[in-house]
Amino acid sequence: MDYTHFEKTAANIRVGIVKAIHNAGSGHPGGSLSAADIVTALYFKEMNIDPKNPKMKGRDKFILSKGHAGPVQYAALAERGYFPKEDILRLRKLGSEFQGHPNMNKVPGIEMSTGSLGQGFSVAGGMAMAGKLDKDPGRIYVLLGDGEIQEGIIWEAAMSAAHYKLDNLVGILDWNGLQIDGKNEDVMTVAPVDEKFEAFGWNVINIDGHDFVQIFDAFDKAKACKGKPTMIIAKTHKGRGVSFMEDEYGWHGKAPNEEQTKQAIAELGGEW
Numbered sequence: 151m152d153y154t155h156f157e158k159t160a161a162n163i164r165v166g167i168v169k170a171i172h173n174a175g176s177g178h179p180g181g182s183l184s185a186a187d188i189v190t191a192l193y194f195k196e197m198n199i200d201p202k203n204p205k206m207k208g209r210d211k212f213i214l215s216k217g218h219a220g221p222v223q224y225a226a227l228a229e230r231g232y233f234p235k236e237d238i239l240r241l242r243k244l245g246s247e248f249q250g251h252p253n254m255n256k257v258p259g260i261e262m263s264t265g266s267l268g269q270g271f272s273v274a275g276g277m278a279m280a281g282k283l284d285k286d287p288g289r290i291y292v293l294l295g296d297g298e299i300q301e302g303i304i305w306e307a308a309m310s311a312a313h314y315k316l317d318n319l320v321g322i323l324d325w326n327g328l329q330i331d332g333k334n335e336d337v338m339t340v341a342p343v344d345e346k347f348e349a350f351g352w353n354v355i356n357i358d359g360h361d362f363v364q365i366f367d368a369f370d371k372a373k374a375c376k377g378k379p380t381m382i383i384a385k386t387h388k389g390r391g392v393s394f395m396e397d398e399y400g401w402h403g404k405a406p407n408e409e410q411t412k413q414a415i416a417e418l419g420g421e422w
Contacts, residue, residue: 156195212292
């Protein structure tokens with residue numbers, strides 16, 4: 151398979167993220183950029199969805215549990231054709247549907263309003279359980295932040311999902327190693343994450359979250375796993391694709407100025 155198309159799409163999504171956050175004057179670029187490849191793989195190959203029919207019966211669903219990274223989901227939805235790309239430049243504007251955190255009642259393609267850390271993961275488990283009861287063929291994909299899994303509700307949800315054998319549930323952990331105050335290991339260590347989820351009864355897959363070969367292979371393995379949910383631990387780089395943002399925790403929640411935005415867009419191969 152030629153992955154050039156996915157790489158270009160991910161770059162376009164990253165350009166959208168940078169433009170939207172700059173235009174808003176606030177937002178979370180670091181964790182949005184780190185997740186762009188994973189989100190691209192989901193929206194442009196993995197998930198059974200239809201931009202012309204966002205509520206299609208039997209569709210796959212994506213939940214952005216780390217809701218502060220809303221710009222990556224907005225940019226992906228725009229790139230996929232749910233709404234015009236220029237719409238996301240209304241990010242965080244007064245009265246805009248593109249709020250700082252995703253709102254399911256405002257934006258087509260958003261399956262769950264998120265932002266309170268940990269709750270999106272829990273809701274995804276509930277959706278997967280409902281899908282089992284309804285014999286719905288759709289799969290549930292949920293993206294977590296590594297700082298987010300310091301929340302206790304994460305582990306309650308993990309325990310529940312394994313108990314009910316929710317093999318239609320796939321978690322993806324955006325393991326960029328940083329959170330708002332610094333390195334995860336300095337703020338509140340969560341390692342070893344793979345062993346924790348395995349102990350809770352999950353099928354665990356470790357990958358490079360910027361390698362499309364590994365990303366798609368992990369999704370295939372998740373589909374093949376029966377009787378337990380899957381957690382894909384994706385090692386990523388915060389601020390991926392923008393040299394001065396990469397692996398810098400200070401870019402967790404800060405908007406670039408005009409000069410920085412121009413540099414970032416140029417590095418991503420976009421146009422100002």
